[in-house]
Amino acid sequence: xxxxxxxxxYLLCAVSGFSQEAKQSFSLHEAIDFALENNxxxxxxxxxxxxxxxxxxxAIASGLPQISASAEYQNFLKQPxxxxxxxxxxxxxGDFIEVVFGxxxxxxxTATLSQKVFDGSYIVGLQSAKVFLExxxxxxxxTDLEVRKATINAYGNVLLSxxxxxxxxxxxxxxxxxxxELTKIYENGLEEEESVEQLKITLSSIESALNNATxxxxxxxxxxxxxxxxxxxHPSILEDNLETLTASNVDLGLINNPFSIENTIDYQIxxxxxxxxxxxxxLEKSKALPTLNTFINGGYSGFSDSFTFGDRSQKWxxxxxxxxxxxxxxxxxxxxxxxxxxxKINLEKSKxxxxxxxxxxxxxxxxxxxxYQFSIEDYTNKKENLELAERIEAKNETKFFExxxxxxxxxxxxxxxxxxxxxxxxxxxxxxxxxxxLETVLNSINQ
Numbered sequence: 001x002x003x004x005x006x007x008x009x010y011l012l013c014a015v016s017g018f019s020q021e022a023k024q025s026f027s028l029h030e031a032i033d034f035a036l037e038n039n040x041x042x043x044x045x046x047x048x049x050x051x052x053x054x055x056x057x058x059a060i061a062s063g064l065p066q067i068s069a070s071a072e073y074q075n076f077l078k079q080p081x082x083x084x085x086x087x088x089x090x091x092x093x094g095d096f097i098e099v100v101f102g103x104x105x106x107x108x109x110t111a112t113l114s115q116k117v118f119d120g121s122y123i124v125g126l127q128s129a130k131v132f133l134e135x136x137x138x139x140x141x142x143t144d145l146e147v148r149k150a151t152i153n154a155y156g157n158v159l160l161s162x163x164x165x166x167x168x169x170x171x172x173x174x175x176x177x178x179x180x181e182l183t184k185i186y187e188n189g190l191e192e193e194e195s196v197e198q199l200k201i202t203l204s205s206i207e208s209a210l211n212n213a214t215x216x217x218x219x220x221x222x223x224x225x226x227x228x229x230x231x232x233x234h235p236s237i238l239e240d241n242l243e244t245l246t247a248s249n250v251d252l253g254l255i256n257n258p259f260s261i262e263n264t265i266d267y268q269i270x271x272x273x274x275x276x277x278x279x280x281x282x283l284e285k286s287k288a289l290p291t292l293n294t295f296i297n298g299g300y301s302g303f304s305d306s307f308t309f310g311d312r313s314q315k316w317x318x319x320x321x322x323x324x325x326x327x328x329x330x331x332x333x334x335x336x337x338x339x340x341x342x343x344k345i346n347l348e349k350s351k352x353x354x355x356x357x358x359x360x361x362x363x364x365x366x367x368x369x370x371x372y373q374f375s376i377e378d379y380t381n382k383k384e385n386l387e388l389a390e391r392i393e394a395k396n397e398t399k400f401f402e403x404x405x406x407x408x409x410x411x412x413x414x415x416x417x418x419x420x421x422x423x424x425x426x427x428x429x430x431x432x433x434x435x436x437x438l439e440t441v442l443n444s445i446n447q
């Protein structure tokens with residue numbers, strides 16, 4: 001019984017620990033850090049950088065000493081026969097003797113050490129490996145920027161959906177209360193049926209919007225989880241509040257700060273492309289240079305009519321060779337010249353692409369700054385509009401129950417309030433997402 005209790009206790013602790021581990025809460029910064037580590041696209045970008053490091057060493061190692069070995073065993077099922085003139089051994093002139101040369105079986109093993117002495121393409125290859133590593137690192141930075149932006153957008157959408165559900169629930173609660181009061185007034189003959197029907201229409205619209213917002217909230221959480229690299233149904237909890245997060249993202253200094261095009265990741269990627277095209281031109285030119293390689297090998301061979309290669313008495317014959325291999329390109333019928341010209345054409349294209357990228361980035365930065373500044377202004381405007389709509393709706397509700405305003409006027413004030421609420425939520429989200437867009441374009445991340 002005691003053992004069963006102990007087992008039950010440990011199982012309970014394990015289940016409790018798993019439940020606590022399964023639920024995760026995130027501030028926005030924690031969500032970004034988690035996504036940069038666990039987002040599948042970000043992880044693959046890190047793997048690409050690791051692969052680039054390996055490729056760089058692969059390029060270096062190709063010019064270092066290389067050692068290879070080979071072994072060969074031959075067993076003639078039927079040995080070849082050669083004919084020699086019989087007069088070599090005292091026979092008649094014109095006759096031939098059948099002779100079998102060598103043994104039926106033989107075995108040999110050879111080891112070779114080779115080394116590049118000069119190869120122009122090897123030098124260019126080393127430079128290319130370094131550039132490829134830089135390209136992979138910049139691609140990683142670009143991926144991280146996009147993952148960060150996607151995380152901010154997903155986080156903001158979850159907060160937006162949560163706030164929408166809360167507002168719709170509060171509106172439904174208020175409308176239901178008003179409908180109950182108005183129904184009693186109507187039943188006492190003090191109000192028209194049309195007023196009750198107007199409120200029912202408004203309540204029905206709010207309930208429909210609430211149902212839709214609830215569904216969108218579930219989808220927003222799934223998108224957030226997927227962006228972070230979690231299972232889509234993982235129970236995540238968000239710690240930040242939409243309005244507080246919006247206020248912390250209002251930063252006019254980001255708009256006014258000077259920026260350098262060269263620091264943007266898209267410019268650096270385009271510059272990497274130009275550098276790689278320059279190296280391709282050098283590579284094509286290097287193919288016209290001679291190459292020089294050296295090697296030395298050594299090996300042993302054994303011969304026997306039967307398999308006696310494991311016997312102590314077996315004789316082994318050694319051999320060794322040193323040599324140089326010089327390859328001089330002389331004439332290629334214009335093939336190398338055409339390849340070099342093609343590489344130069346691609347280089348000119350990459351230069352134009354760099355200029356085009358520079359101009360595009362300037363336009364993107366100007367657009368992103370304008371959008372971000374507008375989102376801040378719109379946020380302030382929508383906040384004031386919401387306060388006005390709340391006062392107008394409250395006044396019309398009071399007038400309606402006092403018999404001064406009509407049900408139509410109350411409905412118009414309510415619709416205006418509901419629109420202002422949604423506009424304000426969207427304005428807050430825009431501040432967060434537009435700032436993330438500007439930071440991404442500028443490659444200016446301040447967490």
